[in-house]
Amino acid sequence: MNTEDINLCCGCLSSGRKMIKIVEFWTKQSFLQIINEISVSQAEPPVSLCWECAAQIHRFTKFKLKVKDSYTIFKEYIKKNQKIKLQAKSSLTTHKLHTINITQAEDTEESIFQIIKQEEEYKTPEVPVKEEYDHTFDSEDEKVQKKIKVKRRKRKRKEAEVYKEVDLSREDLEEERRIAMLKEEYVNAMFKCERCIVSFPNAEDLKDHINLKHELNASNLKCSVCECSFASEVSYNYHTNKHRRRYQCAICSDRHTSKRAVMRHYETAHFHGPSIEIDVQNNQQNGVNDEEGSEQNSTKQPLATFACEFCDKSFRWKASLRKHVETHRIETGQKRKPYCEPCRLSFTNTSNLQKHVKTSSKHQIQLKLRKLTESLPEDASTPEKHQQRIEQIKCSVNSAKEKFPCPQCDKKFQWRGNLLRHLNSHVARANGELVCEPCNRTFSSIATYKQHMKISRKHVSENDFKYMCSDCGKRFANKTRLKDHVDWEHLKNYVHTCSVCQKVFKSHTSLYLHKQVVHKKDNAEHLCDHCGKPFPNQAKLRCHMQALHSGSSAYKCGTCGARFSWLSCLSRHCKKLHPNVPPATE
Known part of the structure; x- marks a missing residue:
């Protein structure tokens, strides 16, 4: 060929x-x-x-x-061994041009142009052009870039409607710092920097802050407000702008230190979307479509692009990779493990510690209790008054964090997500979805209904439980029950103790029910419609209605056939009359 x-x-x-x-x-x-x-x-x-x-x-x-x-x-240069200045050859080509000398004379413009010689035209070699190149990919990239630009313009337009930038004066800044020093989080903090008005969870973090921010670059640029020192002018200007610049809400004029903070404030305080009932109904009607759409969206999601250099894990976001790498540094000893000294808790990374300090009610309660014990001596008040003050502190902290009330009942929640789950439970209960027909029970929330379906022996056998005791072989539905079993049965470690009567219990649930029934009789809110007797919770009221007012004895002895209205009466009957027979009820 x-x-x-x-x-x-x-x-x-x-x-x-x-x-x-x-x-x-x-x-x-x-x-x-x-x-x-x-x-x-x-x-x-x-x-x-x-x-x-x-x-x-x-x-x-x-x-x-x-x-x-x-x-x-180069070989000639080495051979002659002479000091010759070698000049590197440039890849650019040079061309000689004619020099033109124009003398100052009384000539017209036409004579001047006649003196100028034309340059020799340099013909560039023809470069072959790729004619078959397809521009479809460039067009798609251009479309994506246009969409990104449109989204950015919309976001900027929305941000302009939400907030505006404000520069603080010296007096406004001093007043803002004075108010920050009077906040409870700063007043009750164990470790704090008075120059920066910042609190820390432990002494080591405070020591590192003082070393890095105030002592390391003390001879260089120093902030006139908080006395922080910086090595470069760029970082110094960025820091001073954070002191001076604020983002003011367009509706309520609240000022925030960052754009993210003012956007979060606007969404939680002023933005009102559609009601949750409509969303839930739409989700029920379009459940199949939502599942199909979620599957399609899952296929369109980009793959993880940030890989960990210490293990095989990869992450979609760089922030997630940074948190993961921090755990490796803590494991290898390169970084100190984050911990909260007032609560005596340690965390896997710094972000979890910061979240604990900002949102945990237990952390604020511990700080207030410490402040209370420091201000008052032990002999100043009786133990009853001290316990009453502790309960008041707990109530004040918990009530201060409840920002989202339920429109259908009196409950309040700290997080918007908890409120949405609570409203979903309202809708599910109204639709009759929280009823277990085999057990004849109705549940107040979706979480308790799902927990009942996973734990109840009528729905799940013991062999299906994942967690098994290594000593006796018993199986449990979750780790909490397994730990309570090991502490109670094998280690004799009684963790759950009533703070009022010092009675010990096997689980936290039993302790909670004990406090509700025994120590909170005065706060009983559930009244019987027939006899008017108060009960601390709905479960006790339901047992009372079945035993006294339903006319039927729900508990039957499997040995002799005797019936009882209360489970405790049946247990007492079996212990006295059938001690060697295992209890069997119907």
Whole structure:
């Protein structure tokens, strides 16, 4: 077959491209040098190459000739051993032009232009252009870029409607710092920097802050407000702008230190979306469509791009990778493990510790209790008054964090997500979805209904439980029950103790029910419609209604057939009359 009839590149085997014949001598020699390294019997020069391979060969030939010339000069320089200034050859080409001298004379503009000689036209070599290049990908990228620009413009327009930037004066800044020093979080803090008005969870973090912010670059730039020192002017200007610049809400004029903070304030305080009932009904009607849409969206989501260099895990976001790498640094001892000294708790990373300090009610209660014990001596009040003050502190902290009230009942929640779950439970209970027909029970929330379906022996057998005791072989539905079993049965470690009567219990649930029934009788809010007797919770009221007012004895002895209204009466009956028979009820 004649090679001239084949429209195929010998360098990359591509077809349909613009082909260029190899005519120039050095280019042909370079290509022969490449293909002669292949063990073939006969090597004939190719008829033509595509434009891309021809450009590569041309660059390679040019570089080879340049190296030959440079190496020849270098050998002569070494051989003569003379101090000669060698100048590197530039890859740019130079062309000589005519110099023009214009004398100041009384000539017209036409005579001046007649003196000027025209430059010789330099004909640039023709560069082959890739004609078959497809622009479809560029067009798609342009569409994506346009969409991003439109989203950015919309976001900027929305931000302009939500807030405006304000520069504080010196008096406003001093007043803001004075108010910050009077806040309870700062007043009750154990470790705090008075110059920056910042609190810390432990002494080591405070020591590191003082060393890095106030002592490390003390001789360089220093902030006139908080006395923080900086090594560069860029970081100093950024810090001073944080002191001076505020973002003011367009509706209530509240000022915040960052754009994210003012946007979060606007969404939680002023933005009112559609009601949750409509959303829940739409989700019920379009459940199948939502599942299909979620599957489609899951396929469109980009793959994880940030890989950990210490393990095989990869993450979608860089912030997630940074938190994960911090755990490796803590494990290897490169960084101190984050911990909260007032609560005596340690955390896997710094973000969890910061979240604990900002949102945990237990942390605020511990700080207030510490402040209370420091201000009052032990003999100043009786234990009853001290316990009453502790309860008041707990109530004040918990009530202060409840920002989202339920529109259908009197409950309040700290987080918007908890409120949405609570409203979903309202809708599910109204639709009759929280009823267990085999057990004849109705539940108040979706979480308790799901927990009942996973734990109840009527729905799940013991062999299906995941957690097994290594000592006795019993299985449990969750880790909490397994731990309570080991502490109570094997270790005799009684963790759950009533703070009022010092009675011990096996689980936290039993302790909670004990406090509700025994120690909170005065706060009983559930009244019986028949006799008016108060009960502390709905479960006790339901047992009372079934035992006294339903006319049926719900508990029957499996040995003798006796019936009882209360489970405790049946247990007492079995212990007295059938002590050697295992209890069996119907």
